[in-house]
Amino acid sequence: MKISRDNLSDTIELVQDIAYEAGEILLKFQKKRHHLEVIDKGIEGIASKADQESEEYIKQRLAKIFPDHEIMAEESDYLDYESAKKDWKNKDYLWVIDPLDGTNNFVNGIPIFAISIALLSRGETLVGLVYNPHSGECFYAGKNLGAFLIDYRINPLRKYPLENKVNEKSPSQCIFSPAPIYEMDNRFEQQLSAFKKNITGARAVRRLGCAALELCYVACGNFDAYWEKSLKPWDVAAGYLVCAEAGISVTDFSGQVYSPFNDSIIAAAQPLYSQIIGKISR
DSSP states (O other): OOOOHHHHHHHHHHHHHHHHHHHHHHHHHHHTGGGOOEEEOGGGOEEEHHHHHHHHHHHHHHHHHOTTSEEEEHHHHGGGHHHHTTTGGGOSOEEEEEEEEOHHHHHTTOSOOEEEEEEEETTEEEEEEEEETTTTEEEEEETTTEEEEEETTTEEEEEEEEOOOEEOOOGGGOEEEEOOOOOTTSOHHHHHHHHHHHHTTOSEEOOOSOHHHHHHHHHTTSSSEEEEESOOHHHHHHHHHHHHHHTOEEEOTTSOBOOTTSSEEEEEOEEHHHHHGGGOOO
């Protein structure tokens, strides 16, 4: 099925339905989270049966509607990521899925987690959706269609446009959501020193443990900036488009044009973005 601007809105509505149903799966599992078996994925974090069943549901729905589209999903592809990402710029349609971003929060009963679904075509992100089933927040965007927020728990029929093109605050007025710049060959003390340097001068720092939501909170103005390194496309593909369509400047740490397959990401509205990018320790 070919996706065009004419049917992009219909595609977004389909993705909303799929994410909502997957969210119901996650909520059922969270009620019995104390009995969930947790799978250790090493440096990739953890997973659970909730992650797996959410992913399987999303993949089955997408495959039925778009049988000729390719799918990259965290639980299916993290072990062979290098192979899964091969030729990603040349794929006509590639769905990039995180069935549960924030698994650590989820298994500990912290209500900050999300489903992240994005559609890429020839390297360009066309659709991005991030849904927190616990709060009911559903952030979504379509290429050149804008970014929006629906609150399923309050009013699922009302959508709020997200526009956040200007942020003239000084860093001392800002809430940042940065991650320690993790490098395999760096000692903890070096990582901690870089993290301290990056946050010095901020009014406050908040780390949610859910990259997809953190990006969306920059898009809607809850956070002033977010940056992190060594993420995978399923962590950021959807949140990136929500930010971009809301007017947020999104690049890698070098200021280069961003793609979800980049190794680093920084998101902030101008002129704040220009004030902080050069200070980020790589």
